[in-house]
Amino acid sequence: MSSARSSHRLTHAHLVWAVGVFAYLCAVSARASFGVASVEASERFGVDGAMLSLFGVVQLGTYAAAQIPAGLLLDRLGPRRMLVLGAVIMAAGQVLLAVSTDLPAALVARLLTGVGDAATLISVVRLIATWFPTRQVPVFTQLTTMIGQFGQAVAAVPFLALLLGVGWAAAWASLAFLLLLSVLLVIAFVRDSPPEEPGTSPAPVARAGQVLKDVFTSRPAWSGFFLHWMTLMTVNSFLFMWGVPYMTALGISAAEVGALLTLNVVIMVALGPLIGVFTGHFPHHRALLGWIAGAILTLTWSLTLLVPAQLSAWQLLPLITAMAIGSATCSVGFDLARTGVPHRAIGTATGMVNIGGFSASLLAVLLIGIVLDLRTGEGAAGLTDYRVAMASQLVLMIAAGIGLWATTRDRLSPPAPPR
Incomplete structure (x- = not known):
């Protein structure tokens, strides 16, 4: 060329x-x-x-x-x-x-x-x-x-x-x-794609059954599914539903809540390209990035919920930062799936990875709500109720960890093939 x-x-x-x-x-x-x-x-x-x-x-x-x-x-x-x-x-x-x-x-x-x-x-x-x-x-x-x-x-x-x-x-x-x-x-x-080189013919469209088989029998695709689950679940349950009520129960003002959520986005945007560069240069360490982000999230959530006293806005900064790390790392799951399936199945594999984080987020939102209902009945939820309910997500984090371990235990993620 x-x-x-x-x-x-x-x-x-x-x-x-x-x-x-x-x-x-x-x-x-x-x-x-x-x-x-x-x-x-x-x-x-x-x-x-x-x-x-x-x-x-x-x-x-x-x-x-x-x-x-x-x-x-x-x-x-x-x-x-x-x-x-x-x-x-x-x-x-x-x-x-x-x-x-x-x-x-x-x-x-x-x-x-x-x-x-x-x-x-x-x-x-x-x-x-x-x-x-x-x-x-x-x-x-x-x-x-x-x-x-x-x-x-x-x-x-x-x-x-x-x-x-x-x-x-x-x-x-x-x-x-x-x-x-x-x-x-x-x-x-x-x-859809760059112009074909002279003399080349377009690849045939694969049957849906073959594409599904490519995806659901691919261990890298499943690794991406569980990595996406581990890194995004607690982030989404916090941002989509329960973060503001929890922070309100802590006594954090609306202005401080807005500042913390804005800071979350800023940190995520700053970290994302760095994680992308690392992933591109060291593709065999992609699963390790998921483990690191998952460990940071689990440890930070545990320490935050175990503190018995009221937390101020600045004391929530470690949790906000951990969630930004999770958000920035979840896209590594897409890269695991992309290099683990034939090119004809990349779209379906990407969708499968997306299911990991968002279906787990939905389960977490529902689980937190159920725990709150069981603890409060018809009454208003207090800070202790929110701590217990948020801690229930640990069950889903353990499940994600087991899944990621099971799909990566026999090997390192293979480096991306040359194009």
């Missing part, structure tokens, strides 16, 4: 990646939007906090359940079509929520958001694996997940400003517009 042609391909690869990242950022904005609109949603639909939590369960459960079907479609249709399909489905969900006045329609809207969201990140990961050299793939995967999290800022600032200033319908319609803008950009600039 000539130098000019190689340079053109690299420029095109960065453009494809940038558009894919924008599509993912839009998806995260749609995913996170309901969390900042909970007060307005409670008034609009006339529901209490317990029913509001159903929106999160529906969206998170749908997202996890749709991963394998989305992965199979990705391996058959390609990432360009899946990015378009995912964004259109999410846009439909935002439009439906904009006009909804009853609970069933609103739940269907969030279900559509979960379905469309399921197709987005795995499609961008597939684009990265196709367009970039092997050593650069972990770095760009980390950058994708880190930049995409700024979609939470879109939900927390401009979306919330529209919601409070202009109204419910206009705010949700703005998210639909943003998603449709990503559709136009994907159609205009994204291609």
Whole structure:
């Protein structure tokens, strides 16, 4: 390949990646939007906090359940079509929520958001694996997940400003517009793969049964599943549902809660590229990164929950930092799966890894709620109740550790094959 042609391909690869990242950022904005609109949603639909939590369960459960079907479609249709399909489905969900006045329609809207969201990140990961050299793939995967999290800022600032200033319908319609803008950009600039060399023929499309066999018989893919579970579960259960109530029980003010959550994102964004570079240069140590992050999370959670006194905001900094490390490390699971399956199955394998963290997060959210109910009955939960409930996640962390050990005990993760 000539130098000019190689340079053109690299420029095109960065453009494809940038558009894919924008599509993912839009998806995260749609995913996170309901969390900042909970007060307005409670008034609009006339529901209490317990029913509001159903929106999160529906969206998170749908997202996890749709991963394998989305992965199979990705391996058959390609990432360009899946990015378009995912964004259109999410846009439909935002439009439906904009006009909804009853609970069933609103739940269907969030279900559509979960379905469309399921197709987005795995499609961008597939684009990265196709367009970039092997050593650069972990770095760009980390950058994708880190930049995409700024979609939470879109939900927390401009979306919330529209919601409070202009109204419910206009705010949700703005998210639909943003998603449709990503559709136009994907159609205009994204291609599934670089142009083929002269004389080459495209690879045949594999059957779904063969792809599933490739994925579910791959120990590296299962290692990625359990690594994603171990590093992301407690992070999601904290950020999606129980972190704010727990910190409120500690007596931490709303301003301090916002500062801690912002700091979590900042640390995660700073660490992500470093972990990506390490993964690319030392692929045989990828599972070790998961063990280190899992150990840090388990130790920090244990020490935090064992302290009998009230904790101030600054005393929660070790836990906030540990969760940022977990968030930054979870993408290593995608890289384990990517190099452990044939190229035809990368999309499905990525979806399988995503199921690990998000299904375990859903279990953790439900487990914490069950423990709180058992301890408090109809009464309000106190700090001790939250400590016991949060500690129940240790059971799921042990399960993830057993799974990761079982899938890596006989070998080190193999280095990525040369492209």
